[in-house]
Every structure is written in C-alpha cells, then in structure tokens.
Amino acid sequence: MDMSDSKATMFVFAGNNGSGKSTIRNLIIDRIGINVNIDPDALARRINPLQPEKARVSAGKEAIRLARECIKTKREFSIETTLSGGYAIKLMQAAKANQFQISMFYVGLGDPNLNIERVAIRVRNGGHYIPSEDIMYRHHTSLQNLLDYMDLVNELYVIDNSTLDGKIVLEAANGKLKNKIEPLPTWVVPIRNKLQTTP
Numbered sequence: 001m002d003m004s005d006s007k008a009t010m011f012v013f014a015g016n017n018g019s020g021k022s023t024i025r026n027l028i029i030d031r032i033g034i035n036v037n038i039d040p041d042a043l044a045r046r047i048n049p050l051q052p053e054k055a056r057v058s059a060g061k062e063a064i065r066l067a068r069e070c071i072k073t074k075r076e077f078s079i080e081t082t083l084s085g086g087y088a089i090k091l092m093q094a095a096k097a098n099q100f101q102i103s104m105f106y107v108g109l110g111d112p113n114l115n116i117e118r119v120a121i122r123v124r125n126g127g128h129y130i131p132s133e134d135i136m137y138r139h140h141t142s143l144q145n146l147l148d149y150m151d152l153v154n155e156l157y158v159i160d161n162s163t164l165d166g167k168i169v170l171e172a173a174n175g176k177l178k179n180k181i182e183p184l185p186t187w188v189v190p191i192r193n194k195l196q197t198t199p
Contacts, residue, residue, distance in 0.1 A: 010071075010095040011078035012088065012153075014146065015107035016138045017130040018118035020161040024107055025080055027166075036070055036077035038063045041128065053128060060087070067091050071098050083145045084138040092152045103155040106146055109162045110187040112139035143187070147194050151175060160185045 011034060013025040022039075029037055044052035044059035052059075063079065064087060070077040071094050081088035083106075092102055109115055115135050123129045150156070150172075158170040162185070169188055171179040177195040184192060 007099055007101045008074045008076045009101045009103055010076075010092065012083075012092065012102060012104040013078060013080045013107070014083040014088070014104055014142065015159075015161075016082055016084070016109070016112065016115050016142050017135050018115035018122065019107040019109050020118070020164065020166065021080060021105070021107040024105060024159060024161065024166050025078065028105065029078055034076060034078045036066070036075060038066050038070075038077060038079045040080070044128075064091070068094065071095050071100065074098065074100075082138050082142050084141040089145060089149050089152075092149065096152050101154045102152055103157075104146075104153045105157045105159060106191075107159045107161050107166075108143070108185075108187055110160070110185050111162070112136050114162060115139065143190065147190060150191075150194060156191075158188055158191055160188065 011029070013021045013028075015021045022041075025037075040056070040059045040063040041052070043062050044055040047055035047058055067077065067079055068091070071091070079088060079091065083089075095102060109118075112135055116132050119127075119130050119135065154174055156170075156172040157168050160167050160169045167181070169181045169185060170177070170192060172195050175195060177192065180192060
C-alpha cells in the first residue's frame with residue numbers, strides 16, 4: 001500500500017454482514033494507524049447500549065456527519081459499509097471531489113448462507129442480529145455497487161474470508177489489475193472481468 005501520496009485517504013471497509021470486515025478493519029487500522037474510524041454499529045452501541053438496534057438511524061446520521069466533517073477538513077478516515085445502499089457511495093463521491101485517495105478493502109465469503117451462519121454465531125456471542133432476507137439482498141447489491149462504482153476507487157484489495165484467514169485474492173490500482181491468485185474464488189471473477197474491461 002503506497003502511503004507516500006500527500007492526498008488524504010478515505011479507507012472503505014466493505015462487504016456483506018457477517019463477512020468479517022470489522023475484524024479485518026481492526027487489524028489494518030492498527031497497522032497503518034488511522035485515527036478517525038467511523039463505525040455506525042459502535043455509534044449505535046454508544047447511543048443505546050442496551051438496545052443498539054433502536055439507535056441505528058441516529059447512528060447512521062452521526063456516521064455521515066462525522067465523515068462529511070473529515071472530507072471538509074481533508075482529514076484521513078475510515079468507514080465500514082455493506083456497500084448495498086447509497087450513503088457510502090455518496091461519501092466516496094464527495095471525498096473524490098475533494099481530492100481524496102480512496103482505498104477499499106472489499107471482504108466477501110461467496111455464499112450468503114455462510115454470512116447468515118456467521119451472523120447467527122455473532123448473535124449467540126452477544127452481537128447484533130441482521131435479518132436473513134437483508135443479508136440475501138445485500139449479497140447481490142453490495143457486489144453490484146462495487147462493480148458499478150469501481151472507478152471511484154484508487155486502491156482495491158479484495159479479501160476472501162470464507163475460511164476465516166482473510167486472504168487478499170485480488171489487488172487493483174486505478175481500475176487496473178495488479179495481482180490475483182489462481183484459481184480465483186468464483187465470486188471474485190466478475191470483479192476481475194470488470195477490471196480487465198476497464199479502458
């Protein structure tokens with residue numbers, strides 16, 4: 001990861017619920033030392049420790065406010081997102097317009113049933129619940145949004161976490177493929193294909 005560029009960087013940790021992006025994010029932010037880490041789930045727990053799910057809307061609004069403040073002041077920050085809705089994309093567009101570099105770590109499992117299982121395990125350990133139908137829906141919309149908005153991303157690291165070892169299976173820079181493993185996990189093939197067709 002080239003950190004020599006003088007531009008501020010927006011780090012995006014993306015992927016469906018249960019993919020393990022929070023764990024991977026914690027490892028990476030410790031290593032590269034990002035000071036502002038915007039996590040709507042953590043904000044919800046702070047707003048309503050007993051029932052954080054009831055604070056999701058407030059936490060989402062606060063996350064957007066914090067991110068916009070970082071963009072305005074050109075301060076490096078990270079966000080975590082399923083990338084299935086529009087808010088992260090809008091923030092990326094705003095950051096890009098304000099001369100930010102965007103580095104994305106996209107974490108996937110390939111099988112949404114595995115995401116559902118991992119969320120169930122998380123709930124048993126005291127974590128927050130996500131309805132299975134939401135996970136199934138996000139499985140498709142998250143990847144589609146990555147494909148549709150890949151031009152916003154300067155550095156892309158695709159991580160397959162299906163075996164919980166968080167392997168980087170593909171790297172790209174400014175829409176061009178840099179490295180990939182063979183054989184690629186099936187779910188990563190559309191990302192590779194999109195990169196290969198990028199002018």
